[in-house]
Every structure is written in structure tokens, then in C-alpha cells.
Amino acid sequence: ERAAVQKAIIRVIPLKVEPIVLEGEFASVAEVTPAEGKLLQSHPLSLCNTSEDEHTESGFITIVKLEQPDRDPNPCLSLANKAKLAGERGARAILFDITDDESAADQLRKPRGLSQPVVLIRGHDAELLMGVVNKNREAHVKIEVKEPPAWPDYD
Amino acid sequence: VHPNVSQGCQGGCATCSDYNGCLSCKPRLFFVLERIGMKQRGVCLSSCPSGYYGTRYPDINKCAKCKADCDTCFTRNFCTKCKSGFYLHSGKCLEKCPDGLEANNHTMECASIVH
Incomplete structure (x- = not known):
């Protein structure tokens, strides 16, 4: 029986613009834990062993917009290993926009104990986040664990 | 047409x-x-920019950065021009020239000692 998905609250705080609150889900490939940092986009091909991401400053949260699988038929690494590599390069958390690649959710379901949280985002929430990226607005991101609703008590 | 694809790919994509x-x-x-800022994009060039070297792989040709002490390089391990404060010797960047060679502060290379 598939474990319940743990929801994530993603607070995006761009400079000089109203914050936006989005929702995603923690992928069980990694720990379910809060994180925060500066938002940085990573190209899917930057998370390959043959690419050095020139970013040396650590403490950021990276957003990767995944393309349709047929557009990258021979991925250099699995998504789990891409997430691992991003963490090794200083990312405090990895956000994957899986709007165009729903298969990513299955690929990132198998627990690997990665210490940096991996959060999946899709649809309208992803569109809003990528809108911030597209406008190249510096933004701070806070990822929180969404508490499940309290059970109503029937006395 | 893929919804996210701009009508025509830029440059050499x-x-x-x-x-x-x-x-x-x-x-x-x-x-x-x-x-560029917080964005990261892929671009396609006919040759790698200064400070990078090219490597051809079966499915893609990529540019990667030269070493930190090197300004321009042919491969990761063969520098052709060192950064300021380093002397070039056999494709390597050295802070001090090896014994038997002298530092040429004009060319910033290690050269044979002229008697």
C-alpha cells in the first residue's frame, strides 16, 4: 500500500514583490524536512557529472524544470542521482517541476535517504514559480512540512 | 508543437x-x-567561450570551465594562458618556476636561464 504523500508548503518571497504560497509534495527519495534558501534555477543538463555547475556559493534552493521524457531520451543520470548531485553542489533542497514529466514522481518514490529534501511541484503552482524564475527575480524560498488536518473529535 | 517550445529555437539549438x-x-x-542572475539556460555555440574548453561526447559536445588558476585552456589539464600571479610551464600554472628555469614577468612563463 502506497505511503500517503507528505504535502509541502512552499513560500516564495521575491524581492520587492508580494510573496506567493504554493503547494508541492515531498518525494520519499529524500528526508521530509523543512529548508530555506535563495532560489536558483538549474538546467536539467547541469546536473550531470560531465557538467560543472559554475555556482560555488552554497545554501541555495534549486528549481529544475523537467522536460518531456522524449526530449531527453538518454538522461545522463537518474533523477535520484541528479537530486543527490545537486545536494553535493550545495543545494539545501531541490524542487522539480514535473508538469511535463509525471513519471518523475515514480522515479523519486523509492527511499534513498538523501538529506536534502526533494519537492515535486506541478500545474498552476509550478507555473507561478516558473513565472518568478522567468522574470529573473531574486527570491528567497521557505519549504515547510504541511501539517495534516486535525481529526475532528466526535464526542 | 510542444507547448513550452518557443516558436523557433534560438541560435544553434x-x-x-x-x-x-x-x-x-x-x-x-x-x-x-x-x-544570468538566478536563471540558467542552455545555449549552443560554434566554439567555447574564453575560459572554457570543449569536449566532444557521443551524444553532445560540451564546454566546461578551465581550472581556477587558468584563463584560457585547450583541455582541463592543458592551460594556454594563466591567471595573473601564475607562470605557465608545460600547460600548468605555477606560483613559482621550477629550479633551472626563470620567471619571465613579461610573458608570464617559465623560461630557460640565458647565460
């Missing part, structure tokens, strides 16, 4: 998308990751 830029390049071109 073979495939691209609005958010990531180039995803693959036309034949013989080099794929380079370009960071």
Missing part, C-alpha cells in the same frame, strides 16, 4: 524550451550552460 533554453544543439555545435 536543435531542441529547446522556454524555461531551459537549448536542450540539444545542432551538429558540431557546443552546448554551454549560461547563468
Whole structure:
């Protein structure tokens, strides 16, 4: 029986613009834990062993917009290993926009104990986040664990 | 047409998308990751920019950065011009020239001692 998905609250705080609150889900490939940092986009091909991401400053949260699988038929690494590599390069958390690649959710379901949280985002929430990226607005991101609703008590 | 693909791919892209830029390049071109602020995009160039060297792989040609002490290089381990404060010797950047050679502060290379 598939474990319940743990929801994530993603607070995006761009400079000089109203914050936006989005929702995603923690992928069980990694720990379910809060994180925060500066938002940085990573190209899917930057998370390959043959690419050095020139970013040396650590403490950021990276957003990767995944393309349709047929557009990258021979991925250099699995998504789990891409997430691992991003963490090794200083990312405090990895956000994957899986709007165009729903298969990513299955690929990132198998627990690997990665210490940096991996959060999946899709649809309208992803569109809003990528809108911030597209406008190249510096933004701070806070990822929180969404508490499940309290059970109503029937006395 | 893929919803995210801009109508025509920029430059030498073979495939691209609005958010990531180039995803693959036309034949013989080099794929380079370009960071502008918080965005990172793929671009395709006929040759690698200064400070980078090119490597051809079966499925993609990529540009990667030279070592930190090197300004321009032929490969990762063969520098052709060192950064300020370093002397070039056999493709390496050294803070001090080896014994038997003298530092030429004009060319910033280690040269044979002229008697």
C-alpha cells in the first residue's frame, strides 16, 4: 500500500514583490524536512557529472524544470542521482517541476535517504514559480512540512 | 508543437524550451550552460567561450570551465594562458618556476636561464 504523500508548503518571497504560497509534495527519495534558501534555477543538463555547475556559493534552493521524457531520451543520470548531485553542489533542497514529466514522481518514490529534501511541484503552482524564475527575480524560498488536518473529535 | 517550445529555437539549438533554453544543439555545435542572475539556460555555440574548453561526447559536445588558476585552456589539464600571479610551464600554472628555469614577468612563463 502506497505511503500517503507528505504535502509541502512552499513560500516564495521575491524581492520587492508580494510573496506567493504554493503547494508541492515531498518525494520519499529524500528526508521530509523543512529548508530555506535563495532560489536558483538549474538546467536539467547541469546536473550531470560531465557538467560543472559554475555556482560555488552554497545554501541555495534549486528549481529544475523537467522536460518531456522524449526530449531527453538518454538522461545522463537518474533523477535520484541528479537530486543527490545537486545536494553535493550545495543545494539545501531541490524542487522539480514535473508538469511535463509525471513519471518523475515514480522515479523519486523509492527511499534513498538523501538529506536534502526533494519537492515535486506541478500545474498552476509550478507555473507561478516558473513565472518568478522567468522574470529573473531574486527570491528567497521557505519549504515547510504541511501539517495534516486535525481529526475532528466526535464526542 | 510542444507547448513550452518557443516558436523557433534560438541560435544553434536543435531542441529547446522556454524555461531551459537549448536542450540539444545542432551538429558540431557546443552546448554551454549560461547563468544570468538566478536563471540558467542552455545555449549552443560554434566554439567555447574564453575560459572554457570543449569536449566532444557521443551524444553532445560540451564546454566546461578551465581550472581556477587558468584563463584560457585547450583541455582541463592543458592551460594556454594563466591567471595573473601564475607562470605557465608545460600547460600548468605555477606560483613559482621550477629550479633551472626563470620567471619571465613579461610573458608570464617559465623560461630557460640565458647565460
